[in-house]
Amino acid sequence: MFKNRGSSFQLGERLKWLKNHFSHTSDVIYHDFVAGPGVACALVHLKGMVDLAAIEQSVLKVISSMDPSMSQREFAERLLDHKELPIQQQSVKETMEDAAKGVLDGQALLLIDRERRLLALTVASFEKRSIQEAPNESVIRGPREAFIEDLDTNITLMRRRLKSELLKTELYHIGERTETAVALLYLEDVCSPQLLDEMKRRLKNIDVDGVLGSSYLEEMIDDNPYSPFPQMQYTERPDVVAASLLEGRIAVFVNGTPIVILAPVTMFMLIQSAEDYYQRYTSSSWLRIIRYFFLFASLLMPSIYIAVTTFHADMIPERLLMTIAASREVVPFPALVEAFIMELSFEALREATLRIPKAIGQSVSIIGALIIGTAAVDAGIVSAAMVIIVSLTGISSYIIPHFDLSLAFRLLRFPFMILAGIFGLFGIVCGMILIYLHLLELRSFGVPYLAPFAPVHLKDIKDSVVRAPWWAMITRPSFFGLPGRRRMASRKWMQARGKDGGNQG
Amino acid sequence: MIGIAAIFLLIGYMEWAYLRRERKSKRTVRIVIGLDVMLIICSEAVYFTRNADVTAGMILNALFTPIQRLLFVGT
Amino acid sequence: MGRITQLQVYMLFSQFLYSTAIGFFVSHLVRQARFMVWVSVLLGAAIGLLITYFAYRLSIRRPDQTLGQYGSQIVGRWVHYPLMAAVIAVNLYAAAFITRQVIDFIVINFLPDTPHWAVALLFGFCVARGVRSGPVTVFRSAQGLFLLSVAATLTFPLFISNQIDTDMAIAFITWFEPAGIWNGTVIVAAIFSEMAFIIYFFPYITKRKSMMKSLSWATVTAALVVLMNAIPTIMLFGPELTANLTYPTLEVIRFIRAGTFLENLDPLLIIFWLFTTFLKIAIFTLTASIALTHTMKMDNSKSFSSMLTAAVFVFSIYLFPTAAHVERIAVESEATFLLLPNIVPVMYLTVDWLRSLAKPSAHKAQ
Structure with a gap:
């Protein structure tokens, strides 16, 4: 001093x-x-x-x-x-x-x-990245801008989208040594004061050396830190943040990272993609249903294969059964061990791909595919059917838009495989019951994770498994935000045309 | 036999730790541990009589059967 | 945390009622009532609903408490505590029995070389997890899977519609066996009277005045599902074979030939049915846990949940020596031990009503 x-x-x-x-x-x-x-x-x-x-x-x-x-x-x-x-x-x-x-x-x-x-x-002036396209959340039809590391630029991107004096930005400095600037953004007339108070309370009680990314904050303020499921959403797209703020959610911006975190969130929101809102509702609804199907496929496909081939072979039609049996005949391991070998190899390949220098990445991918795919099958270590199952599972896991959620399902795949190997489909059902009970109890800032299905909010199902047309989404989601949920008047031009007596000519 | 006792002892320990964490009253802790002990005894008794000619389940069946005969007609 | 809505009550009890009814009771029902099984189901459902109504009338007199808490004020401590101990014990016994039926079903049909204790360990862990999370979570869990569950059970008979013997249909009107109808009614009444468990969950439920409406709809839904399974089963196998099969519904499912792609769809179709049995066992155990908690004047049933569930599963393996013993108990006494705990609230209501006649000022008004 x-x-x-x-x-x-x-x-x-x-x-x-x-x-x-x-x-x-x-x-x-x-x-x-x-x-x-x-x-x-x-x-x-x-x-x-x-x-x-x-x-x-x-x-x-x-x-x-x-x-x-x-x-x-x-x-x-x-x-x-x-x-x-x-x-x-x-x-x-x-x-x-x-x-x-x-x-x-x-x-x-x-x-x-x-x-x-x-x-x-x-008079601050330092080198910063220019605004570029979102590398991990690309869309075909929507805007291409993404956040960068500078907090002021990011807030500006929001201001350009939400030109309302009710868009509030509250600044905090978190981290004893890093004094990282953290901004809380919300719309005052839409966001619930209880949610806001709870968020502020959690942020204020963070006592840490340094905050280098939004994931630091996320793990410190989420409801259940032991759950593999993410309880906050992250995004690098300003349009996603703007849409979330309009629904009554809160956005947390952290200086030094382009990833913004949004709360509260439900599991169904994590399976939505920004693209869903820029395509026509029929295509978006279809794609969402596909996504849900592959979500379960990414979790259960290897386990179902293990269960069916080990315990319930009578379920498979005769011809397919013979093909599978023939391909498995030379494999010295039971289906469970075979699945583990393949899944672990695939996980290793996935992790390695992240860290391989770009110059040799492609050749290593080819070698990996050849070794794991062809050579392993030819050597009789794994069966061809298992390679197909594991590949499809891997592709399915990338269909989930939110990476953390797909990681959670990837992680849970292994216990399911063990349960399937020991107890067959009964084991899978018991595993699903356990996960279901966990998800029922999980909350994100007080919002049930499985809303609007459990507890049921019938009106909010319009933007969950399917996407209702924009003109039908008159009300905001009911499980957060303030009451008085109307956000639009549906297709007023149609009502106006009716009053005027129809088309001219 | 050991497995059954081990399960109940493990559950008892976990519940005791939970009660301590939540700072519940001593009466609550006594009741919970007391129930755990009682259930160990009941479970072991049921286990030891599992191969007997008349198990506890069949005794209970014998208790309820006359009542069902009264309720049913023509049996 | 949250409260239980009437929609959740409806959805849980619908699944709760038909779960073991279609799984394990069809053969016993048909053995008694033959072609008149539909009369037994309708009458039994009505009687079950009536018994539940009495439990509701008792609960609504003290809506913020459960029977365990106020029972001693009605019948006195010396009657209340032994009676509650008996109710809790019978509920645990019933839970153990149903668990054993489910475990036998799984082991015999799908996991023939797996020991019972292993299946019990896994299923017990799931039930313990559910019971520990409390009634709000269990009721909410029923809501999430309700539509899929009911749709799955209603599709069983649709797949076999071209294989049933329609000539038999006339017997559903012409066959008349009053003794069999009555016995079948008692069985169904025992199942449907389990809705009287609301007496232990009453404080957790919102809009209690609409309770009977929700429970009536649950009765209708469950009765419909049972009939939609029992009648096609009889028309497919005939009453004699149906009465002698251990799992007639499973055999019906095995008859399904959905094209050439998937044969023997039974493991897939029983997935949702398995969830309803989970609900059933969880509710029985939860009832015992909550009753014990409130009788001991405690406020949180979490601490009892895991050990009671463990006890249920240990009892389920060792109380009943073989599947043949289980079958014998199902025929000889199951209806009774399911029915008796649900009659207890009727007894309390009668005493409470008589006391209120004797001392109107002492009666706690609604």
């Missing part, structure tokens, strides 16, 4: 304190100069975090050209009280500690000799 000796607030002492505070920090720049009125000043900032041109033009040049006859007191008054420097964001710091934090935040600090207060100038 800075302790001033006497009442002089000598520039040299304070610079010395700063240099001590930022010891072994080579990227802090200390620029001493004398202002026009002959007052000693200093500018302290981080290299690479400020716009040097703006500092030269709007700070140094202006100060140097101030009236030399001005007294030190008047000089300080004009800068600190009247804020005469042509920079939009300026703040007066009362303590050295606050000022030092400002430097770390990208502000330029102006110290004036024999003046207690310091002026922090927001």
Whole structure:
């Protein structure tokens, strides 16, 4: 803590304190100069975090050209009280500690000799990524913009979509050492105050060294940290966030990551894709049904194969049974072990693909396919049917739009395989009962995870397994948000045409 | 026999830990542990009589059968 | 946490009632009532609903409490506690019996080399998980799968419609055997009177005045499902064979030939039926757990749930030596031990009513 000796607030002492505070920090720049009125000043900032041109033009040049006859007191008054420097964001710091934090935040600090207060100038300028297409949530028909790491740019993207004074942005700084800026966005007239209070309460109680990504926050504030199922949604698309805010949800933006988290969420929302809302409702509904089918396929296909071939072979038609039996004849392992070998190999291939350098990625994929696919079958280690099952399962898992949810189902596939290997279809049913009970109890900020099916909200089924046409989605979802859920008047032009007496000509 | 006792002991321990975590009263803890002990005894008794000529289940059947005969007609 | 809605009550009790009725009771019903099984089902459902109505009348007098909590005020401690102990014990016995029937069904038909204790361990774990989560979760679980469950059970007879003997249909009107009808009615009444369990869940349920409406609809739905299974079974196999088969509904499903793609669809079609048996066993165990909790003047039944479930499953394996013993008990005494605990609320209501006549000021008004 800075302790001033006497009442002089000598520039040299304070610079010395700063240099001590930022010891072994080579990227802090200390620029001493004398202002026009002959007052000693200093500018302290981080290299690479400020716009040097703006500092030269709007700070140094202006100060140097101030009236030399001005007294030190008047000089300080004009800068600190009247804020005469042509920079939009300026703040007066009362303590050295606050000022030092400002430097770390990208502000330029102006110290004036024999003046207690310091002026922090927001002239931040640093390299950041340009707005690009969402790499993981691409759509054919909708907008292509995605968030970037800079919080201000991301909030701007939201402001451009929601031009309402009721869009609120509340800023927090979380992480003792990282002081990561975290912004809470919500629509005041739609978002439930209880939900908002609960979110704020959870964020305020985070006590951690650093927050480097939104997943840190997610794990700290979700309802059940032991569940494999995600209780918050993440997205990198501004349109998805805007749509969620319009329904009464809250978005949490974290500086330094393009991934925004949304709460609350239900399992059915995690299976929806942004594309669903840009295609016609018939196609979207069909695709959603397909997605649900493959969701269960990704979880249960290997287990059903194991159960049917081991315990319930009488279910399979004769010809297919003979084909399967012939392909399994040379395999020395039971179906369960065979499935495990294939699934684990597939998992290894998937993980390796993420980390392989791009240059050799394609050749390794081909080798992996050849080794695992063809050679293993030819060697009699696995059967062809198992390769097909595992491949289809792998493809099915990528159909789920939300990656965390697909990971959860990937993880749960293995216990299901064990249950199927020991107890057949009965084991699978028991596994499904256990997962079903878990999902029934799971909540996301108080919202039941399986809403609108359990508990039933009939009106909200219109945007779950199927997507009702836009003109039919008159009300917002009922399980969060404020009452008074009407969001549109359906096809007013049709009603207006009716009043006018029909088409002209 | 050991398996049955082990299951109940494990459940008893887990419930005791849960009650302690939730800071429930001593009376509650006594009742829960007491029930656990009682169920171990009942289960072991049922287990030991499983191969007997007359098991506990058949005794209970013998209790209810006369009542059913009264309720039914013509049996 | 949440409260149980009337829709959840309807959906749970619909599945709860028909679950073992179509799985295990069809042969006993047909053995007694033959072609008049539909009369037994309708009469028995009505009697079951009547018994439930009495339980409802008792519950509505003290809607925020359960029988375990206020029973001692009605009949006195010396009657109430032994009676509740007996009710809890019989409920656990019934749960164990039904569990054994389900385990036998699974082991005999689908897992012939698997030991009973292994199947019991797995199923017991599922039931324990359900019972521990409490009545709200169990009722909600019934809601999520209701449509699929009912649709699955109603499709069984549709697939065999071209193989049934329609000439037999006239016997459903001309056959008359009053003793058999009455015995079948008693069996069905025992099953449908299980709705009297609401007396233990009453405080958890919202809009209680509409309770009888929901339960009536549940009765209608369950009766419809039972009839839609029993009648085609009789028309396919005839009453004699149906009465002598252990699992006639399973045999009906095995008759299904859905094209050449999938034969022997029984494992697939029983998936939803298995879930309804899970509900049945969970509700029986939950009833015992909640009754015990409230009788012991405690507020949370979670601590009892796992150990009572474990006891149910241990009893299910070792109380009944063989499947033949299980079958014998099903014929000789099952209707009684299912019916008796549901008559207890009627007894309490009678005493409470008599006491209110004697001392009108002491009666707690609705």
